[in-house]
Structures are given as C-alpha cells and as structure tokens.
Amino acid sequence: MKDMHAELQKLMDQRHLTGAFHDAINKAAADPEVQAFLRAHKGELAEDATRRGAAKIYEFVNERDKRLKGIQSFAPGYQPELVVSNGQIDLAYEPTAEKQAEDKLADQKRLINAINMPKAIQHANLAMYDDKDRADALQAAVQFTVAVADQPKDFHKGLYLTGPFGVGKTYLLGAIANELAEQGVGSTLLHVPTYAVEMKNAIQSNSVLAKINAIKVAPVLMLDDIGAEALSPWFRDEVLGIILQYRMQEEMPTLFSSNKTMAELNRFLAGADRGDNEAMKASRIMARIQFLATEISVGGVDRRNGN
Template sequence: MKDELAKIMDRRQLTSEYRKMVQDAVADPDVQTFLSANQGKLASDAVVRGAAKIYEFVTARDRLAAGDPLIAPGYQPQLVVSNGLIDITYVATPEKIAQDALAAKSRLITALNMPKAIKNADIDTYDEKDRGQALSAALDFTTGMAEAPDDFHKGLYLTGPFGVGKTFLLGAIANDLAKHGIASTLLHYPTFAVEMKDAITDNSVLAKTDGIKKAKVLMIDDIGAEAWSAWVRDEVLAVILQYRMQEELPTLFTSNKNMQELTAFLSGSETGKADEPVKAQRIMERVRFLAKEITVGGPDRRNV
C-alpha cells in the first residue's frame, strides 16, 4: 500500500516534502488503528484515494492538541468509512459533551432570588446526619418523578430551624430532576411577595403569577418568612396553590415554621393584624394536598 501510494504521488509530481508528510500521516498509529479496525469495510484503493483525508485528520488532531485557535473549540477530527472510502468528520470532545450537558441542565432550572449555592447542590453528597428522613423523602420524590414525570407526585414541606439545609436540599432535588430532563422553578417566597406588591402598579400581577403557577415543578422557599399580607395570601398564594392543586402539579416548600405555625401566621393572629382562621385553613388544605411535612434537623450548617 505504501509503494502504491508513492507511485500515485510520483505520477502527480508532488513534492518530496509533501509526499513524506502524507506517508507519515498514513503511518500514524491512530490511522493504522482505524485501518485495521475497518479493513473489511474499506475498498482496496481506499487509502490511496483518501490520502488527503488522512493527512487532514492527523494535521487537525495535532493542531487541536497544540491548542490552535483556528480549530473549532470543542470538536475533534475523526476518521469514518463512507461508501467504502475514507472520510473525516468532526465530533464533540468529551469535555464539550460534559459542558453541553451541564448547560442543558442549567436551562431546566429557573431560580428566582435563590442563593448561588444551590447550583452545585448534589443529592448524592447531601449529609444525611440528622436529616435522613428528609433525604429519603427527597430521593423517593425524584425517583418517582423520573419514572413517571407526568403523574402527580406529592411534594415535600421541609420545616426546621434556620440553616439546617432545607434550601440546599431543594437545590439538590432540582439538580437531580434536571438530570432526568425535568424542569423546575425555585423562588424565594418573601422576595416574590414584595415583587407582587410592586407589580400592582403596572398591572403585571397576573402575568407574573401565571408562569409561576404553571411550572412543571414549583419549589417555594422560606414561606412564612414574608411580611404578612392578606392581599398576598388571598390574591397570590391562594391562586397559585389552587391552580397547582387542581392541575396536580408537584410542589415543594421550605419554612422555618411547621404547618401548624404557618396556619397561625397566615391567619394573621401571629402578627395581631387580623384573625382569619378560615382563610388560613383553606390555604393549608392546598398545602397539605400538595406536600407532606418533613422535619429537617441538625445544627446550623451555615456557621460550621
């Protein structure tokens, strides 16, 4: 094959320098591995006819290894068999595949006023000390969602003291769901409540709540920490939860208050501004339909 290639190049009156480069390319270990693996698929004159492709492959590979900016970043050359002949294609590198997967996962998570730490939250490395029940419930939820993403799965109401990792677990759940192609929206509820009050002035309340209430998976962080407002309770929270209950959409919560304490807060009696237990109970009926209460224990990990 080498002699035949040399004869072809002689007939074409190619320079000795170019002839040597092509011959060296054909002798390259990666090329030889390709030729051996595809011996039964290649035409008898495939190497001769594909010499330019082989040379391009070796040259592009070496330039890529040297960090040549002219080579498309994230792609590497690969020899392929096409109709019995040798051709070259460019495929994504393992690094680019990993980067693309990470970017795709990030696009599935909408985080509104949430801490940056949730981006790296991983359910597989979540410390289960004093939080075993919460971790087990989280794994059950993500497993159920992965197996039947269009079914209703009761969410979690994670309650416990400040700093025990409730919000971090929400982030871990969101990241785990994203691995299975499931989108989620996380929002810091106290900030959201303030934004909804501001939205009254430009009549954008309905538009802003519409996207939230229809999220594939909604995670409401720190409910009960907002400034008490009958309007936010009745015109925002109740509307969102009513829609999600009717449509059976998975919903999760975190709160420093347990469900009983949240009931008192929503009634207004805790602040002394009102006493509306019936309205509070209606909200809590929706919360209980959507999520089960799980206590998260342990020390304040933010100060560890």
C-alpha cells in the same frame, strides 16, 4: 485494497508533491491509528479509497494532534474520527467527552429556573448532603426524585421542609432540583419573600397575572422560605392562593421550605400574630399545601457556612 503507501506515493508523484508536505503525508499514512482503521475496514473500502482519502487522512492526524497538544483546532470541543462513507474514507467530527459533559451541564442548568435563590444551590448535591439530624429529610428527597424521574407524568406529593434557619432546607431543595435536571425534569425555585415584594411592584406595570401564570405551570415548583414574607392578605389570596389552587387541581409536584411548621404557618397566614382573625382564608391555603406536600422536619445546627 491496494497498499496505502504505494497509492499515496503515486498520488504525490502525479501532483509533484515533494518536501515537507510529502513527509507530512507519509507520516499521516504511517500513523498507527490510521493503519488500524484501514485494517479494520479493509473489506468496506473501494480500491481507490486510500488515494482519494489522502487529504482526509492528513486532516485527521493533524487535527487530532492539535487537540492532544492543546492547540486551537479546526473545531474546538470536537475530535476527528475516520469513517467509511460509500466505500471511501471520510472524516467526521464528534464532541469530545469534555464537550459532552459541558453540554450536559448546560442542558441541566436550562432546566432549573432559580428566582432570587442563593448561588450555592447551583452545586447542591444529594450525595453530599450531610444527613446528621436530617436523615428523614434526605430519604424523603431521594424517594421524591426517584418517583418523579421514573413517572414524570404522575402526581407525586412534594415535601414541606420545616426547621430553624441554616439547617439546609434551601440546599436540599437545590439538590433535588439538580438531581431532577440530570433526569431531564425541569424545576422552578422561588424565594417567596422576594417574590412577594416583586408581585406588589408588578401591580403598577399590570404584569401580575403574567408573573403568576409563568410560575404556576412549572413542572416542579419549589417555594422557598414561605412564611418569612411580610403578611399581605392580597399576596396570600390573589397570588399564593391562585398558584397553589392551580397546582392542586393539576396535581403538579410542589415543594416548600419554611422556618415555620405547618401549624405555625397556618397561624401566620391567619394574621393571628398581629391580631387579625382570618382563619378561614388561612385554612384554604393550608388545605392546598397539605394536599401538595408532606411535612418533614429538618434538624441540626446552623450550617449556613457549609451544608
């Protein structure tokens, strides 16, 4: 391969390039990164590669320096790289590390469908979860996420997180969802009391079935605060029952959080607290929940101002 400076000088002489542009071309040619590229690919480049690639070299140095100085570049979020193409010098734009991180985060967010859930779960993280009085819950959460990520097509029994208000049950569901998203597994998190109200309103718009179908097929479904809704036999049987029956039949991972234990939830679903006696219907729902999830107690103090 001929001398880079000589080739560029010949090109500039032929085109009568002088002054500032002449200096810019020379400076680009002498750039250490350019010189390192030419040395590394000397055997791959054609004899006229330096002459024909002068514009690419100049663009590389110019765009690289803009990015390093924080100046608006030709392709924000992308960095130029010199490459060899058919024996000639060419330029490719590759995403920067920052751009890759942003894209990864955006992809992860798209995998999480949070419906009427607190904003704080967006940043929930298993590594940051305080395990004081919650070690069993954290261990179960980690084991679940590892199992689902390793074998996403298999059935994995979920968690039924039970404990008082503010002990971190919802946060833990969010942390599980975020961890699964990092592994490319999608989740839907649903606040059950709000969903119950929305489903009642959906009767008027004749959209109940569509809303049920959208929820029941989630790769991983997390039902938050179940048992805190106003008891409705219709919601219990025609909405919750249908969703859970589908999840059980299809053996799809399903998680729950509740201020009630499973025994307390059974009593609630039967309407015992208001004098009803629908134990059989409640037991059908509970059988599905028990098939889908293992009851895990989450202890500790109210952490609603933290995690």
